[in-house]
Amino acid sequence: MSYLVIPRIRLQNANAQPAWWMIAPPPMTAYAGFSHALALALGWSKCQGFGVVHHDIQFLGEFEGERGLFLPHQFRAASFIDKDDYSSKNQYALSSQPTARCHLNVSLVIKKDEDDAVDFESAFPRFMRGARLAGGTVVDHGKASLQDSMEAVIKYLKTGHAIHERQDLMVMQEGERDMLDVVLRLTDPQLRFEAANKAKSASREKPDDADEDLHSWLMPTALGYLAISEFQNRKNVRGGLPHAFAEPLVGMVQYQTLRRAGIPIWRATNPNTQTFLVTTSN
Numbered sequence: 001m002s003y004l005v006i007p008r009i010r011l012q013n014a015n016a017q018p019a020w021w022m023i024a025p026p027p028m029t030a031y032a033g034f035s036h037a038l039a040l041a042l043g044w045s046k047c048q049g050f051g052v053v054h055h056d057i058q059f060l061g062e063f064e065g066e067r068g069l070f071l072p073h074q075f076r077a078a079s080f081i082d083k084d085d086y087s088s089k090n091q092y093a094l095s096s097q098p099t100a101r102c103h104l105n106v107s108l109v110i111k112k113d114e115d116d117a118v119d120f121e122s123a124f125p126r127f128m129r130g131a132r133l134a135g136g137t138v139v140d141h142g143k144a145s146l147q148d149s150m151e152a153v154i155k156y157l158k159t160g161h162a163i164h165e166r167q168d169l170m171v172m173q174e175g176e177r178d179m180l181d182v183v184l185r186l187t188d189p190q191l192r193f194e195a196a197n198k199a200k201s202a203s204r205e206k207p208d209d210a211d212e213d214l215h216s217w218l219m220p221t222a223l224g225y226l227a228i229s230e231f232q233n234r235k236n237v238r239g240g241l242p243h244a245f246a247e248p249l250v251g252m253v254q255y256q257t258l259r260r261a262g263i264p265i266w267r268a269t270n271p272n273t274q275t276f277l278v279t280t281s282n
Contacts, residue, residue: 001048001111001112001113001114002111002112002114002146002147002148003109003110003111003112003146003147003148003149003150003152003153004109004110004112004118004144004145004146005107005108005109005110005144005145005146005147005153005156005157006107006108006109006110006128006141006142006144007107007141007142007143007144007145007156007157008055008105008106008107008140008141008142009104009105009106009107009108009133009138009140009141009142010103010104010105010138010139010140010141011103011104011105011106011133011134011136011137011138011139012103012136012137012139013060013101013102013103013135013136013137014026014030014101014102014103014104014133014134014135014136015030015100015101015102015134015135015136016059016060016072016100016101016102017098017099017100018220018221018222018248018250019220019222019248019250020098022220022250023059023070023072023100024219024220024221025054025057025102025104025219025221026102026104026133026134026136027134027221027222027223027248028052028163028221028222028223028253028266028278029222029223029224029225029248029276029278030133030134030135031050031052031108031133031266031278032050032266032268032278034108034131034133034134035047035049035050035108035110036268037127037131038110038127038131039110039112039116041123041124041126041127042116042117042118042119042123042124042127043116043117043123044112044113044116045113045116047110047111047112047268048110048111048112048113048265048267049110049111049265049266049267050108050109050110050111050265050266051108051109051110051111051153051162051163051263051264051265051266052106052107052108052109052162052163052266053106053107053108053109053157053160053161053162053163053258053263054105054106054160054161054162054163054255055105055106055107055159055160055161056104056105057102057103057104057105058102058103058104059072059100059101059102060072060073060100060101060102060103061073061100072098072099072100072101073101074098074099075099075101101136102136103136104134104136107142107157107160109153109263109265111265118144118146120144124144128141150262150263153263154258154259154262154263157258158258159257159258160257160258161217161255161256161257161258162255162256162257162258162261162262162263162264163253163254163255163264163266164253164254164255164256164261164264164280165223165251165252165253165264165266165279165280165281166218166251166252166253166254167251167252167279167281169182169186169218169252170182170183170251170252173185183220183250183252186218186220186252187218187219187220217254217255217256218252218253218254219252219253219254219255220250220251220252220253221250221251221252221253222248222249222250223249223250223251223253223277223278223279224248224249224275224276224277224278224279225246225247225248225249225275225276226246226247226249226274226275227244227245227246227273227274227275228244228245228246228247229244229245230244231243231244231273232244244274246276249275249277264280265280266278266279266280267279267280
């Protein structure tokens with residue numbers, strides 16, 4: 001196996017809403033789709049996996065007053081031809097859906113078979129010129145390269161924070177009612193502070209640097225989708241394929257420096273006919 005490394009991909013106006021109830025960087029499912037599309041464009045049999053290295057992000061919005069509430073910028077489009085999308089109570093107000101967008105700087109590491117070639121003169125630049133990731137436009141990227149080991153990949157990229165799966169932390173504790181309580185405990189600053197003090201009091205030991213770093217770089221994101229209806233042929237479905245309604249599967253990821261933890265390889269899987277999951281687990 002070897003690795004195709006695309007450093008410093010600059011994205012503009014990418015989706016920053018992995019699930020309808022959260023604002024965060026683009027989900028892992030978006031990177032899975034991009035890697036799969038690139039593999040097809042290059043003529044590979046399949047994408048063997050991918051890794052993501054985060055460099056920088058700018059959420060598009062502003063903070064309100066002393067409360068520090070983040071207000072994402074909203075976008076308005078032209079009205080529908082019959083103006084049926086205006087509010088029923090205000091003839092001048094277009095209806096809208098809440099959105100959150102971001103500018104992003106990431107590097108991608110795509111695992112490939114040794115026999116799969118990369119046409120850096122034609123196929124690769126043609127794909128990247130029109131590429132989109134999480135709905136964002138690829139406006140620039142560094143020099144892509146082939147590397148024969150993960151050590152060489154890290155040396156080539158030099159810096160950044162790789163995205164690691166932390167499903168091991170999704171464990172309910174006493175007093176928690178469901179997994180949403182677990183997500184809130186792991187990501188809410190006040191709840192994290194209380195949990196750390198409770199653990200410190202119980203062990204009478206100072207948390208190590210790894211624990212402190214864990215809480216600083218932990219966040220939820222969409223790791224897949226679960227079908228909530230049967231697959232059926234429906235009107236106006238793209239490609240005429242069977243269609244089902246689905247909900248995002250939310251899990252925890254952690255951003256860790258390359259030199260500390262390396263770059264894990266994510267894979268797109270189908271544990272069953274109703275589930276699409278992106279994971280680093282076997």
